Amino acid sequence: MTGHLYGVGLGPGDPELITVKAARLVEAADVVVHHAARHGRSIARRIAAPHLREGQIEEALIYPVTTERTDDYRAVLEEFYERCAARLAEHLDAGRTVVVLCEGDPFFYGSYMHLHKRLSGRYATTVVPGVTSVSAASAELGRPLVERDEVLTVLPGTLPPDDLARRLEATDSAAVLKLGRTFGGVRAALEEAGRLDDAWYVERATTDGQRALPLAEVDPDTVPYFSVAILPSRVHEQTRRTLPEPGGAPQGGVAIVGLGPAGREWLTPEAQDALATADDLVGYAPYLARVPANPRQERHPSDNRVESERAEFALALAERGRRVAVVSSGDPGVFAMAAAVLEVAAEDRWKDVPVRVLPGLTAANAVASRIGAPLGHDYCVLSLSDRLKPWDVIAARLAAAAAADLVIAIYNPASKTRTEQVARARDVLLEHRSPDTPVVIGRDVGGPEESVRVVRLADLDADGVDMRTLLLVGSSQTTVAERGDGRTTVFTPRRYPS
Incomplete structure (x- = not known):
């Protein structure tokens, strides 16, 4: 061989x-x-x-x-x-x-x-x-070769000066190699083309012997073979000159970013960009931990029970010109930080601070996708947490949604200190729903401990249910089906009986 x-x-x-x-x-x-x-x-x-x-x-x-x-x-x-x-x-x-x-x-x-x-x-x-030496010279000069629709021409310095001048005059950007003894002719060609003042010279790019300066200032007797003449992008230079001078007050703002239910693959490109460009990251500590560390950024973790304080802190940072990303799990507009920030931002003090909401994949959609299409028809979203609203309001809304035969997505079903509400919710729902109604229990969807199972409404209890869990309670039309590969699917038909 x-x-x-x-x-x-x-x-x-x-x-x-x-x-x-x-x-x-x-x-x-x-x-x-x-x-x-x-x-x-x-x-x-x-x-x-x-x-x-x-x-x-x-x-x-x-x-x-x-x-x-x-x-x-x-x-x-x-x-x-x-x-x-x-x-x-x-x-x-x-x-x-x-x-x-x-x-x-x-x-x-x-x-x-x-x-x-x-x-x-x-x-x-x-x-x-x-x-290549061309890329290296451009990088060392800190000057791009081409931008937008510009044309780059690469030329050997061994061409006759008249030919070089004609080509240099016709192109936007250029790199001329093989200098050494050809340097005098290259310089003459640049001058004839009216491009000498734009040209740069780099020898031995990226090495200890590197030298870079305007080409018009180079002594021809000092030019080695391993050198290059560069005509960088004219468009880049023209647009750079139109940019405002640095030193003005930076424009800050708050982006309320939905992280989705788990890792980066659940994150939208818009959210990724906001996280990458932020100066400060603000949020509940476990959610901040899901964002990769960046030494350029300041991270401000806090407890989950100080939403208003967190919102005011983020707005104050933005008022000082900082770009702030307030992170939320799932979608920030669904039982999360968007409402808290906007409520504080409505105060006169903060009315001039830019605030935008960047959506994320919410837990209801994530869990539904793992089991089929249980949200295929009308549905509503409820939270069982009574920290911000009384239980009698929760029970009344559960009863109304059940009586209306809506599929119900239940957030925050239980916590370390709230374990009885799953059973109380089940009892309210059973007043209007069949005991055989399917309930999807999704926990840590997208995460390392993901589990999705289906139980009868009559069998629903708090075992294994916590704040990382979401419940999907079917309507009278929600169907459980077994696929040929043994997988269970749950779907709610789009047609409703007349």
Whole structure:
């Protein structure tokens, strides 16, 4: 079996810009190949050095010419690549894994491509991309290459100056490589195209020897081959200049964010964005714990029984220019923080503080999805918590919903100190519903302790029911069905008997 050939991009020079895949392949290679001038030094090998190991075969491909003038330059190099390909073919025929080290990207003005065209038709070949000098120079300058519909042109400095000037004048952004002795012609072309004042010069980007400055200020006698001329995005610069000067009072605001019933997969993109851009996160401590830590942000956890105080605290932060996310489990508008914040925000003091509500997947919908479609027809939502309303109001509403034959989603059915209300609610419902009415009991849906089960209304009790539980009480039409795979489904038909 023959070996595998890899052309591995190592990036522009900083060893930390090697990809994980490139590092892994270099470490595993039987044969490591690098190009070098006649002095024998190789930038690619220096970048890869931390990943080389004892026992690897190294092949140095020494160029017969580099920048020297010769009447037959192309023919000399083509013969050189033929000899190099033959050397690598011997390793590949012996079943060895061969990695060719490539500064930058293998297919971006790289020497590897000359080996690739000679060997890829005969051996298994993989090319691993790397960060190019163009990308590195743009990043080090802090100036984007293109924005919106701009066109980027990549040019070799070896083109005739007149040709370069014509192309530079016609493009939005550009990168000119292969400078060194061509620098004078490149500078003249930029000046002829009227682009010299926009041009930047970067040499040995991302390395200890990096130098970056306006191209017009560069001494031509100091320019090495490993340098690049950059014409960055004009659109970016134009729009940057229109932005307001920093230092004005920041505009704060409060976003009341629904986290859904469990992890990130239940979170909407809008909610994710609000959490990511917030300066402060405010909420009940267990809910805040569901948001990944970010050292840029301040977190303000509190007890679950101080909703008004939490709302006022969030509004005060926003009044000072902070972007505040108040988090709620499920949907913030369903027995959660939206009403509490908006109630406080209605006071005159806070009327100018922006407040928005970002919905989340509420527990009723989450539990329903796990069992089928019990909310397929009219339904209502009730809370059994009597902390903010008396039990006689709860009982009256339960009776009214049961008498109206609505499916009922029951939040907050029990807590550590409230265990009797599940049975009391069941008794109220049985005055209007059949004992065989299905009740879905969903707990920690989406979480590690998720459970969903179906019981008869007559058999409903508080066993296993807590604040992480939601009950779905069916109507007279709600149906329990067994699927062919043994799963139980519950659904409420959309048609109602006339």
